[in-house]
Amino acid sequence: MANKFEAFDGEKVAIIHDSASSMPDEYRTGYPGLVEVPLKINIDTDEGISTIFDNPFESDEEKAEFLRHLNAGQVTTSMPTTEDFIETGEAVLETGITEMVMIDMTKGTKGPQMSGTIDSARSAAEVLKNKYKAKVEVFDSKTVSIGQGLLIAQADQENKEGKFDTAKQLVNRVEELSKGLYLAQAFSDLERLRKGGRMGRVASIASVVGGAFNIIPIIGIDEDGDLKAIKKRPGWNQAHKAIVEYVAEGVASHDPKGKLGNVAVRLGFVHFESDQIVDLRAKAMKRVQQETDSDEVKSGKFRLATNTSGQQLEILDFIEHRTTAAHSGIGVDGFGALVIPEQRTS
Secondary structure: OOOOOOOOOOOOEEEEEEHHHOOOHHHOOOOOOEEEEOOEEEEEEOOEEEEEEOOEOOOHHHHHHHHHHHHOOOEEEEOOOHHHHHHHHHHHHOOOOOEEEEEEOOOOOOOOOOOOHHHHHHHHHHHHHHHHOOEEEEEEOOOOOHHHHHHHHHHHHHHHOOOOOOHHHHHHHHHHHHOOEEEEEEEOOOHHHHHOOOOHHHHHHOOOOEHHHOEEEEEEEOOOOOEEEEEEEEOHHHHHHHHHHHHHHHHHOOOOOOOOOOEEEEEEEEOOOHHHHHHHHHHHHHHHOOOOOOHHHHHHHEEEOEOOOOOEOOOEEOOOEHHHHHHHOOOEEEEEEEEEOOOOOO
């Protein structure tokens, strides 16, 4: 079934993404300019196998019921098909927009494949190009969840500001943005990832998970889109602190001596509190700013991202989807930061 697409006034390029991006609810159904292609969840019960889409949990009770099936080994996931992406592209074409960019979750390169979703997107893009003469670009985000979502949200923001006339311009910008992306996620359990063959080079830490020891593994994504081990911490409080430190170090690495100035950062999180967000900003600022800087200079060297009108962009609250639960066990908390370089004129 084709996804509903709503264009915003004056839109020239549409953005298509998969539900692994865990976009905040307000960016999903009925949001103009973006359209989501969902992964599918198969649940095997006594009544047979039912297939649902990768939507967020609507209640704690719904999540608990899903996890009961998960713990019984009755839940599997499947990626979007080529036909899913074709139908979504056709829905975009019906609005008169012929330029589109598909921003998809990482496939991975070195270890076991994370997902074949991008292969479906690429196959669909060829069909849309040949059958409809559409102009389609496919971008491997080399990340997932908060990271993927931050790239999509920023591309959407700039798209609504009229900065892109073609799909090529938009995908070039997303590629530039991806170089300033920092992400860390803490998992309550890695057993599901291990069983699914997605652990790759971090498989050795799968045996040290939650349980009686309450050891929380922290995972990131490397430049090739593969999982990488960052740290292990006892308990969620310590895990959150480690995530903040890791992401802040990444942000600060863009301007270690404070010479670039005006480091704009967009933030996103899952299951974090506001004081932890403030903590991340303070830690990143401390690494970027110099003791000799005046207050005015300091304020210009690190700031939260703004739109063209100078309004601060919201800190995004990402959603825990069913695939997140299926692949990561009981819970995932995460934090991401995207350094926003000034857009170059083409």
